[in-house]
Amino acid sequence: MLKIEALSRAVLKPVSLEVPDGICVSIRGASGSGKSLLLRAIADLDPCSGRVSLDGTDRSQITADAWRRRVTYVAADSGWWTDKVGDHFEYPDIAAGYLVRLGFHGDVMSWPVSRLSTGERQRLALLRAMVQGPRVLLLDEPTSALDPETTAKVESLLHEKINGGIIVIIVTHDAHQAGRMSERRFRMQDGVLSEEAS
């Protein structure tokens, strides 16, 4: 279970939330309302106050890199630090097993990053986080650059992972996606998180 207690930083008002295993939570809201800031704060990427714990372990008790391996943030803009796609994956072999399901053909792992489209980068950035086996995935608009068919592929894979017990917090502009993916739906407005009536 992911437990968030009074997590806050500039712009973001204190957020408290408990998310049990195998649950997906969605957050919608206008640009600049603080959705990404909340995900970053949960991943401990920005200075913030409040407490966050996973399965009873407070994040301050473990190193930041160990925390982020368990609670992994996938940004809306993916970052790539070397030329070859495969070099960004800790377990390229495991990742290769998912490529076809995500709509890839051929040996994308040997491609240069510059050859990838925006949508391809988005899916690969999600995959490279997923194959590291995190307990929580914090996804910032993971399908914003994808067509409906590819979006469905990504959602199906995510459903499978959620059923397997991982926790997903997804930021999306798409109300339908929020409906398809999440058990609990939230809105962010001017830094205040509130649950939508189901």
Added chain:
Amino acid sequence: MNYIELSYLDIALAASLLTVNAGLSIYYRLGTAKRLLVAATRMVVQLTLVALVLKALFHTVSPWLTLLVGLAMVGFAGREAMARQDRTFIGFWGYGLGTTSMLMAAAIVTIFALATQFHADPWYDPRYAIPILGMILGNTMTGVSLALDRLLAEADNGRARIEARLALGHTFREAMQEPLKSAMRAGLIPTVNGMAAAGLVSLPGMMTGQILAGVDPVEAVKYQLLVMFLLGGGTALGVFCAMMIALRRLTDPRQRLRLDRLRVE
């Protein structure tokens, strides 16, 4: 040593070359005459003042005065290094980073050189200490400001790349590996180029000066080699030290990328 002493007339004759240039510039309206004359005048005044200060300083041989002048030089070098940055740290470290690393590198290398190769007696004799310090500072300053500029630019522009790695659970050191490599390279390029081209493309200034002043070329080369090694060592040490401080300031105990500590000019 057959050393040809220069008269003021000799120097005035050399300066007349600039006057010819200035005349040409005025005739063809190139607009460079004024700048040329201002720069030349500044140089004459600055160097004359330095000569007077050095003369007085060499005369006294006081450890405290030497230390004071040395610290003032480091302070100016720190300012100069900071002024060349597009991005600086907010607060003390904006000025302190370059200054601290240059102080470290220059002090270590200068004292090392004074104590071993030069056998200056007393070791703080300003006749040796001040020129060596000045030379090392000049080179270290260039290296440190180039490396720092590159590191901070890469951190700022490469935020998505660096934070992608942090988010995946890489340590800050791992995430900064590429920017750090690139910055170290940038800082050491002038030193490496200087060593590689020495003697082939140009005769280094100090060696040329010594040869003109009548020193045997082999002796001049020995001095030049010593100086190049001191400069190379000092620059590398200063750059390394600046990078370690900068990396620490760019992150915090939770291994975040703290670009909020930077001010972009």
